[in-house]
Amino acid sequence: MYEFFRQYLNEITSSIISDAEFQxxxxxFAIKSMKKRQFLLHEGSVCKYMAFIVKGAMRHYSIDEKGNEHIVRFGVEGWWMSDRESLRMQTPSKYNIDALEDCDLLVATNEQLNRVKELSPLFFRMAHLLDERHSIANQNRVHASICYSSDEKLLDLMKNYPDFLQRFPQNMLASYLGISPETFSRVRKQINAK
Amino acid sequence: MYEFFRQYLNEITSSIISDAEFQxxxxxFAIKSMKKRQFLLHEGSVCKYMAFIVKGAMRHYSIDEKGNEHIVRFGVEGWWMSDRESLRMQTPSKYNIDALEDCDLLVATNEQLNRVKELSPLFFRMAHLLDERHSIANQNRVHASICYSSDEKLLDLMKNYPDFLQRFPQNMLASYLGISPETFSRVRKQINAK
DNA sequence: TGTGCTGCTTGATGTAAATCAAGTAAATTT
DNA sequence: AAATTTACTTGATTTACATCAAGCAGCACA
Incomplete structure (x- = not known):
C-alpha cells in the first residue's frame, strides 16, 4: 500500500528516500478505501484531504444551476486529488470529488501536510515539483480550451491521455473537454474514419 | 526599483526579509527595461527568464495556423511573467511574450532562480506560494472556460479583474476569454444595459 | 424472461457565436 | 493638418455545436 507511494516519491524527486524520512x-498519511460513487468532497463543504490515489479513479467536478456536471480533472493511480483552493484556504468548495471506481487512497489533512513538509525536506521538494507540474498542466488545458475546436480538443486528449478513452465513459470525457456527448460521438467517428 | 520587489516578497510571505537575504x-535579478511591442519570448525559442513586472503590462499568447492570437495570460505590476514549462524543461516554447506597455522588469535565468532558492529560504517559500496561487488561478480559469457562456465569462472577468477592462483593448480581452471581438462588444453592451 | 439502467449513436431542429463586411471614431504617423 | 492605422460597433450571413428526440445494444438484477 505505502510501497507504491514510496516509489512514486523516489521517482518524482529523483532521489531515494531514507527509512527515517519515509516514517x-x-x-x-492514512489509508482510506472508497467504493465507486462515494464522495471525497461535497460542494459547499471544506475540503478535508489531500489524497494520493494508489488504486482506482476519481473525478473532480462542479454542477451548474441546470444540473449539468463539468469535470475539471480526472485522477488515476499515482495522481493526487483535492480541491487545493478549499484545502489551503479552508473555504467552502464549489466542487465535488467522487470515486469512478473502487479506490485505495492515502489521505492527509492540511495540518498533517504542513507538518510533514516541515519534517521531510524530500516531501517538501515533492510538493514543490507537484505544484509546478500541476501549474503547467493547467496552463496547457487553458490553452487547449481557448484555442481548439472540438475535434482538436479530442485529438489533444487522445494524444495526451490515450488510456482515458478506454477507462472513462464518453459522456464524462465530453464533459471534461467542455463539449456535448453527441458532439463527442460524432467527432470521434469522424476522426476514426481517417 | 528593487524596493517594490522587496515589499512584494514581504507581503506574499507575511515576513520581513533581512538585508542579508535580500542581498x-x-x-x-537583473533590471531589464522593455519598450512596448518588444518581445521577452519568441515562439520556438527556449524561455530565458522568469520576469517580475515592476512597471507596465505584458501578454503571454500563442498564434495558431490561421494567424489568430490566443492570449493565455496577462501580467501587470507585481505579477510574474514566463513560460514556466519552457523555462523549467528548457524546451522550445509554443508561446510569445511581449510588452503591451513600456515595462520595467526584474529578470532571472533558470540557474539564477535555482541558486537563489537554495540561498534564500524566504524566496523558496515565495516560489512555493506562487506556484500554489498560479495553480489555483489556472484551475478557476479552466473551470470558467468549460462551464461559462460568453456573457458569464465577461461577467467573471469584470468581477475578478475590473482594471483589465480599462487597461487592455477589447480585442485582447476577447482573445483572453476565447471569444470574438464582435461577441465581446455585443455582450458588453447587453450587460451594461442592465 | 422480462424490466429497467447506462452508454452510445444518429437524425432533426434550434441557437449562440463566428465570420464577413461596412462604417465610425480615435489615436499615431507623416 | 492630412493620412494612415488601430479600436470599436453594428448588421447580415453562416456555421459549429447544443439541444431535443428516438432507438439500439449491453448489462444488471429480480
Whole structure:
C-alpha cells in the first residue's frame, strides 16, 4: 500500500528516500478505501484531504444551476486529488470529488501536510515539483480550451491521455473537454474514419 | 526599483526579509527595461527568464495556423511573467511574450532562480506560494472556460479583474476569454444595459 | 424472461457565436 | 493638418455545436 507511494516519491524527486524520512510521511498519511460513487468532497463543504490515489479513479467536478456536471480533472493511480483552493484556504468548495471506481487512497489533512513538509525536506521538494507540474498542466488545458475546436480538443486528449478513452465513459470525457456527448460521438467517428 | 520587489516578497510571505537575504535576491535579478511591442519570448525559442513586472503590462499568447492570437495570460505590476514549462524543461516554447506597455522588469535565468532558492529560504517559500496561487488561478480559469457562456465569462472577468477592462483593448480581452471581438462588444453592451 | 439502467449513436431542429463586411471614431504617423 | 492605422460597433450571413428526440445494444438484477 505505502510501497507504491514510496516509489512514486523516489521517482518524482529523483532521489531515494531514507527509512527515517519515509516514517514521517507514513505517519501523516492514512489509508482510506472508497467504493465507486462515494464522495471525497461535497460542494459547499471544506475540503478535508489531500489524497494520493494508489488504486482506482476519481473525478473532480462542479454542477451548474441546470444540473449539468463539468469535470475539471480526472485522477488515476499515482495522481493526487483535492480541491487545493478549499484545502489551503479552508473555504467552502464549489466542487465535488467522487470515486469512478473502487479506490485505495492515502489521505492527509492540511495540518498533517504542513507538518510533514516541515519534517521531510524530500516531501517538501515533492510538493514543490507537484505544484509546478500541476501549474503547467493547467496552463496547457487553458490553452487547449481557448484555442481548439472540438475535434482538436479530442485529438489533444487522445494524444495526451490515450488510456482515458478506454477507462472513462464518453459522456464524462465530453464533459471534461467542455463539449456535448453527441458532439463527442460524432467527432470521434469522424476522426476514426481517417 | 528593487524596493517594490522587496515589499512584494514581504507581503506574499507575511515576513520581513533581512538585508542579508535580500542581498542574494538582488544579485540574482537583473533590471531589464522593455519598450512596448518588444518581445521577452519568441515562439520556438527556449524561455530565458522568469520576469517580475515592476512597471507596465505584458501578454503571454500563442498564434495558431490561421494567424489568430490566443492570449493565455496577462501580467501587470507585481505579477510574474514566463513560460514556466519552457523555462523549467528548457524546451522550445509554443508561446510569445511581449510588452503591451513600456515595462520595467526584474529578470532571472533558470540557474539564477535555482541558486537563489537554495540561498534564500524566504524566496523558496515565495516560489512555493506562487506556484500554489498560479495553480489555483489556472484551475478557476479552466473551470470558467468549460462551464461559462460568453456573457458569464465577461461577467467573471469584470468581477475578478475590473482594471483589465480599462487597461487592455477589447480585442485582447476577447482573445483572453476565447471569444470574438464582435461577441465581446455585443455582450458588453447587453450587460451594461442592465 | 422480462424490466429497467447506462452508454452510445444518429437524425432533426434550434441557437449562440463566428465570420464577413461596412462604417465610425480615435489615436499615431507623416 | 492630412493620412494612415488601430479600436470599436453594428448588421447580415453562416456555421459549429447544443439541444431535443428516438432507438439500439449491453448489462444488471429480480
Amino acid at each position: 514521517h510521511i507514513e505517519e501523516a | 542574494h535576491i538582488e544579485e540574482a
